[in-house]
Amino acid sequence: LPAYVNALTGKSSFVITVNDYLARRDMEKMGQVHRFLGLSVGLIQSGMSEEQRRKAYACDVVYVTNSELGFDYLRDHLALTPQQTVLPGNAGEFDGFCVVDEADSVLIDEARTPLIISKQVPAPANKYATSNQLAAALKKDIHYTVDLKNKNAVLTEQGYFESERALGVDSLFTIGADGDAWAPYITNAVKAKELFTKDVEYTILTDSSGKSTGVGIIDSFTGRVLDGRRWSDGLHQSIEAKEDIDVSEQSQVIAKVTYQALFRQFTRLSGMTGTASADALELEQTYGLRVTPVPTALPVARRDYPDVTFKTRKAADEALVREVVAVIEDGRPCLIGTTSVAQSEQIVAALATNDISAELLNASPKNAPRESEIIAQAGRAGVVTVATNMAGRGT
Template sequence: MRAHGLHLSVLCCRSTETPPVSQTLAVPARRDANKPKIIGPCSSTLNPRLGKPFKPQSLQAKGFETQTVNEAFAVLREAVWRVLELWYFDVQLLGGLVLHGERLAEMKTGEGKTIVALLPTFLAALEDKGGVFVVTPNDYLARRDAENVGQVLRFLGVSVGLVQSTMEVKDRQKAYKCDVVYLTNAELGFDYLRDNLAVYPHQVVQSKPFHFCLVDEADSILIDEARTPLIISESVPAVPRQFQAGKEVATALQKDLHYTVDEKNMNAVLTDLGEKVAQDLLGVDNLWEPEEAWILYVLNAVKAKELFQLGEEYIIRDGQVAIVDTFTGRVLEGRRWSDGMHQAIETKENIDVSVRSQVSAQITYQSLFRLFPRLCAMTGTALTESAEFEEIYGLRCTGIPTARPMVRRDYPDVVYKTEEAKVNAIVEEIILNNQRNGRPVLIGTANVKMSEAIVTRLREAGVEPQLLNARPESIARENETISQAGRLGMVTVSTNMAGRGTDIILGGNHSQMAALNLRSRLAEVLLDIQESSKVFNPSEEFYPTDIPGVCQGAALKCFELEIS
């Protein structure tokens, strides 16, 4: 049995709480002493630990007894080694204890937060007091974690569910019945709202009461995205004539003269002169008359003109306005702006006006996450907002040291007067990098429009980059793009959709490349021509090396067996 001593008492933690961290974080110092007693040489000796003997007879007010935490961490650490062939660093176990103590753990990029999340999640699942959720910023990360590290929980007898934005009610109900559920913050919130609007029991998807929630990338979800509430709307008839009139008035009005714009709060207000001009153009005496309320149509048209830009807040897809999440860069499937805003944007883009949305239910992320009796979170940047986390969510921040000394160099920001100068500098830096050593480069952009502009400039300069943004053709190649982003000479331009928790492996992700290869081969054998054409088929240049004949033969035998 592999030995790996723990000496957590010597680690220096930066924490915002008053009590000494060593009092609560020195628990696992004796964990190796327990290991030979509870873990045998084969996997069958691990699973019985999840039975009644493993669950504590009595729970403390804040969780498990110390002995049970020791045993659970030891079992999970061995399971991670057997399933994923990864071994926890001492600081990762320390991070698990911080999360189990219902705190916010700040762990630097690349320190393995994904497997750290297994530790408190496993313990919470053993409590069996309600739903246990691991919340991620987007569907890709939720699916990746459920499929990858979820193997460890399944190995130990803990069922794992996955909720995605495209799932139907029955699939959601099945996922929420699992011991641990991986999903995004938006899906968690909207399913909660829909359940509260449900009329019949069979319409409810969240069958378990909220108990434990671990939020990944907490600064993004709990701070940045928390500015916008979650809203469910119902459809009411819309009158295209009123939206068209609002658009014509907004076109005639001038910024700062007839109206003011608050870009931070996404709001616009008419001045006294602006109201008078709008009334004259519409031929009405009062914009605020409740019968027609022209003020709403004019203000929505002004917001559509000034605050909502094509390629940034939304894109046109299949003749429809599709909302782009400004934080993740992904299209929000099935989402619409409420109170006539969506119709105002459709009118702006000369698209037939659809039905109007009216708010039926809403909740803020602050209120949603405070519903959990046990809440913890992790991120790479938290201590700067520690006061806000503690005030709003009651989460105390604890900084976890790195497993090895930090050698990465963080350069200061460079500010340019114009966007043109900034893009020129980016292109020059990439060309110089490719000439010098060909290190893989990832360029992060704030929106779809900027990502496509940089790609165009790079191609003009003779560099062929990979693009990842909210466009459908780009999303279809997401796995391929990410799997080869770390290869020599690769330049990848991406919106925020790949900026949170995405694991880009230097040299390329060999397992992802193998999965793409097998999927394309299976599609050729098992699907008809029309269906197989929808599956991405990588070119031979995509793979960094030739596939051995032995491997190709083994794959062919698998295909023949599947067909037979």
């Protein structure tokens, strides 16, 4: 209803969802209503051509994911002529009404990470390999310090001294004959070593023969591999060197925008989510949006029990297995949520040692072909499903 009313002003109403599947589903269902009421409906999907996007954005109501909208905005600002833009008005800008599904995820959780468009330039593989070897020899709290909260690592004075001596240079900041200094390479190698873990922040991509072809970034909010996304400033190449993979071309940033800057352009911004109350203050301070709770139609049947804390991961896993055994003995289905691909696989292994067969739903490519089948059967009696948080938000 809000999308319809605001579309009557003559400006496009944007309905933002978190993935292509949801955008298409919502368009196919609600689009029928909008068309019946005389409005045109557009859908943006990854892989669409420039002309298809321009035509879709010209509609009265537009269904699009937050990432597709952001990247179209960046590409419009890189366009050399107005004819190369796709957003309404051919000016590389947009305004009007916008309603965001899973608003706390898009406007708060993902707002810290900017969308980036970059170009590829040759990477000095020898420098990345040497930096990786040097970082492996450096010691935490002696040669460098780590800030886990801000995902940063900083070399100490001793770290600089030992690195300069090992490399045979006067200073890590001296520009060499190749036009680069050693400092960013060493820092990125240390970050790759301390802050980025395989199957948590990234996964190894392979071809049909099983050969490693690169590093894929895992979305911390969904557990899926972000196709085509790369870390910038040489960090992606440092992780490839760490995993002994051929170093790819490195990215040079040419345009970037945060979701905060993107969505604050709309003159009318709104959102929907089932978990906004916890972020109410931040939504009001950042976007000027007040959170209004909508009561459930029926009393909440869910039972919420107090949190239980364990000293070790092993103790927590053992308690989890005991809980699962009790649940499936009653014939109930069981869904176990985990925070990473690695943890989900550990839980499945722990269940297997207790003769409990569990389906695994995570971002691993080997599980992708059976994803819809796993979800379809997850509600059956006695079925145990272990998932990363990709199991939410539409999957």
